[in-house]
Amino acid sequence: MNAVRLYEYGPAKNLHYETDVPDPQIADDQVLIATAATSINPIDWKMRSGAAQERYPLTFPAILGRDVIGIVRAIGKDVQGVSVGDRVMAFSPESATYASLVAIKAVDITHTPEGLDPVEAAALPLVVLTGDQLVREGCALQPGQSVIVTGALGSVGRAAVHSALTLGANVIAGVRSSQVEEAKELGAHGVLAMDDEEARKCMGTVDAIADTTGDKATTPLLTHICEGGVCATVVTPPPDVSLHPGVRLARVKAHPDPKRVLAFAQDYRDGKFKLPIVRRYALHEAVEAQTFAEKGGTGGKILLLVL
Numbered sequence: 001m002n003a004v005r006l007y008e009y010g011p012a013k014n015l016h017y018e019t020d021v022p023d024p025q026i027a028d029d030q031v032l033i034a035t036a037a038t039s040i041n042p043i044d045w046k047m048r049s050g051a052a053q054e055r056y057p058l059t060f061p062a063i064l065g066r067d068v069i070g071i072v073r074a075i076g077k078d079v080q081g082v083s084v085g086d087r088v089m090a091f092s093p094e095s096a097t098y099a100s101l102v103a104i105k106a107v108d109i110t111h112t113p114e115g116l117d118p119v120e121a122a123a124l125p126l127v128v129l130t131g132d133q134l135v136r137e138g139c140a141l142q143p144g145q146s147v148i149v150t151g152a153l154g155s156v157g158r159a160a161v162h163s164a165l166t167l168g169a170n171v172i173a174g175v176r177s178s179q180v181e182e183a184k185e186l187g188a189h190g191v192l193a194m195d196d197e198e199a200r201k202c203m204g205t206v207d208a209i210a211d212t213t214g215d216k217a218t219t220p221l222l223t224h225i226c227e228g229g230v231c232a233t234v235v236t237p238p239p240d241v242s243l244h245p246g247v248r249l250a251r252v253k254a255h256p257d258p259k260r261v262l263a264f265a266q267d268y269r270d271g272k273f274k275l276p277i278v279r280r281y282a283l284h285e286a287v288e289a290q291t292f293a294e295k296g297g298t299g300g301k302i303l304l305l306v307l
Contacts, residue, residue, distance in 0.1 A: 002284075004283060011049070013287055031106050032101055036118055038122050038283075040293045064097075065098040067126050069121045108258060113266050122303055130156045138251075149161050150210070150217070150218050154212055156234060157212045158273075158275060218231075222247060233251055
């Protein structure tokens, strides 16, 4: 098969596109997907550089990637409800989606909704699960509760806002001052310029912070969490959380949930959830794609087209 492999930690140039990589072998509970597309996520270059090796150690040669959409090529003998030729999508917790073939547990996949773009869907799985689980599990939001989502215009932030609104929460989108007008399109009940001290002073209390940034801009917001509230994060916790004993800290790591991927995919298809896609690269252009993504400020997802 074709794949992009990594032989040592380091810069993007360490990624190697190869055309003679052995095909993955599937277990009895797995399916083999012929990949149409995958996408680039921040965890990819953090794993590649070695910055995330404590939580996500690699065995070399390694294949990166967490998102996959494609067509089922083969199924294990214990797999039910899936047939060869089905169009499916998934979040792969074991990585290895920068490849033309991906082996993954059948319980982790969902059928691609009819009418959904068969390439754009690759942008969804990891970021929607991360944002969704941040508010549903980390914040444990209930209808009527209030939450501020930091980095609300990022891919995970957009998913968190959408999930919180779906749950019936009162949602504040936390962004930079320069992003306030754009953030109004998210449909949140309010928008906060997190870098505006006066705006922060006028902010009331909230039940939770759904943190996707982890930077110092989040720290001043901790005083606005009500007693017994929660700061849930998918990144490094904001500094000084320990100085707020009345605030519970929850760290969230995405895990497969095909039903939620399907729900987001249907909403994306129907225009209810928007996730900008800014660039598309071929799989053999993975070095250029990761280099572009790692610079930051891209404003949306980057796809790697395989077929």
